[in-house]
Amino acid sequence: MRLRTTVTVTVALLVPTALVACGREGSPPGSVTALLSGDRQRLTYPVSHHARDTGSLSLARAAARGRIVIGVKSDHPFLGFEDPVTGQRVGFDVEIARMIAADLGYSAGRITWKTVPPQGRETAIAQGDVDFYVAAYTINDERKKQVSFAGPYYIAGQDLLVKKENRDINGPAGLKGKTVCSVTGSTPYQRIQEPRFGAKVISHDSYAQCVQDLIIGETDAVTSDDTILKGYAAQNGGRLRVIGRPFSTEPYGVGLAKNDKVLRSAIDDALEHHMANGDWRRAYEDTLGRSGTGPVPHPPRIQRY
């Protein structure tokens, strides 16, 4: 009896180990990394070496540890994404974060990425868990009470994602009687429930589950910021389409510790610099531009306050 138990436990432990040893290398086809590989060399940004004036708590802390900690999201393809297989970070927000880090004097190798769930972002920024936060973070007054914002670095807006062949829905007016999916409690979810849209709203924990529902025909559209939707359209190569008529304004800002004016103006400078030299545009083309939605937008004007 005891022998049999020992054998069973050993086998149970060995089988997964043996399986791992005989797997294929690389990323599975259809994954974000596989979509990116091969066609284009990765964007790089020259690292600035001139010393920053001090007076910023966050920058002093980063200098002490020799690394900068950036808060991002991990589950938005081509916006803020972490490949669960290789750990590679991909996306427009990620590129923006790399640009800022380069101008603050941190090369790609000296960045520590930290995935912060949306419900924990104000705490993470206020607590100094992250030095700054770049992840589809809309600037608004309620949030300004808890954190400061640099930017905006992109003007997003709530939009709709539909199947490529769907011609019925061409904007929010076409939603009457249709089913729309969004993430529970999010701003787009709250807005789409307004009676003027007349839509039947369902919600999930993640946008990927909404996109799944869209593909299998459970919902007619997915609604969120156009950036997030463009990422899913790019990931699902040509099968989905973003309408491209945003019906809200969501200025994306870089979140940072409240009243750290030095860091805020440093980030604003970095954004302005990379918007002017074309890095911003190249970053967009390499990520969200893959969705094939309209022309590349113009970078917004930085609002210093």
Added chain:
Amino acid sequence: MTSVLFDTRGPRARRRHAIYSVVVVGGVAALLTYVFLRLLDAGQFTAAMWQMFSYEGVQRRILAGILDTVKAFLLGVAFSLVLGILFATTRLSVHRLVSVPATVLVEFFRAMPLLIMIFALYNTAWLRSSVTAIGGSLRDHLGGPGSWLAATFASPTLWALVIGIALYNGAAQAEILRAGALAVPRGQREAAVALGMRKGQLMRAVVIPQAVRSMLPSIMSQIVVTLKDTSLGFIITYEELLYAGKLLAQNTATPTGYPYIPVLLVVGPCYIGMCLLLSTAARRLASLNGRTATAPIRREKGLLRRR
């Protein structure tokens, strides 16, 4: 096979039961076939959906998910048992100053949904700062092993999950232990008092060991609940097995959608397997224990007895 609940079957009953059996087996088989065919129809068994599992990186990720689940589970169980004993003894205390706060705490933690508790803990400032600080000092003072410890354990998400699990399950374990302690025969306490034992001694040496013994099955099933509770880590992005599965699924886009169903078919059995392993261990332990237990195990005596 007979039981107290029904008569020994005659030829007619046997025939009738044979028909029922065929209907039940046929019905279940038909249902499973229907499910399989519908999933096949929805393109859930295409090569594109399943080939991700043949990649080493994906397999490693699933294994890492299992390890992270086990890590949170072991820490959660350890702390919940310690807390359980602490809460139970304080609640049983004769000093109201001790027992009343303990009762309030236990009742509060039993009434709060774990999901909401983990969510709130993750957003508690002192928890984050102390975990980060401890991680930093481990790294600074202990060198190599210190940085391994910090990398493995100094994560606010892990501790928010573990503390949440420990408080919730600790309160549940405390109630189980308290019920066990109250069921210890009076004579045991009286004998201990007659021997001149102090209150603490009486608890430690007489009451708690017997309570643990008689309540072992309930304690073990609460431990299985603890294992299942680790999957609530998704709310704060703790990367346990289920969360890793979801990430893997949404990383791979195929013409028929994301491979959620294949991931479920892989991850589900992992959880069921782990829980069954635990329950089997629990039964072993209970039967070992049965030989020496003061309270006889009652199962074989009642209506469910097989003749």
Added chain:
Amino acid sequence: MHVLLDNTDLFLRGFVGTVTLTGLSALLALTVGTLLAVCRVSPVPPLRALGTAAVTVLCNTPLTLLFFAVTLGLPMLGLSRLSYFCLAVLTLGCYTSAFVCEALRSGVNTVETGQAEAARSLGMSFPQTVFLIVLPQAGRAVVPPVGSLLITLTKNSALAGGFSVYELFSTEKTLVENGYAILTVFAWISAAYLLLISCISGVFRLLEHRLSVVR
């Protein structure tokens, strides 16, 4: 305080959502749980096996995984026109039913053997014995454990908040998204749960008192 006053409608909606969700799931759980328990003690072997298998799977799967499977899997099985509220009730009800079944089974064990023997000697069939004699007596014995199962169910219903069902946890998520301090929101949400749960345990204490008999 202003969080509560400014968002009374959200809190009310969440509270009502949690109450209806819990109530309907509890009804389903009690019904399915009783049926499963009957299956597990029935004379037909495949029924017993079915009951055991269902209980084993449901007891050993995290509820999160079950929710995930139901919301993603059932639409593919052609049940797409079921609302998410129904799906949530189904999931919570089935999950809890496994535990109700186990509680009832141990309740059955507390019934005197003589009761079942007397029923059989009166010529009662298995369904008659179980439904008229055994289960009513077993039911009294399991009032406290079923009460604590329903309390667990109330708390578990928070999980449904992630899937199109509006309840207290969705209220919390919405308010946090709108920028309110999380710990203040948490305090009010926990107060609501405490209220709900003390009501349930009060009702069950009353039931226990009314139903208890001296044996």
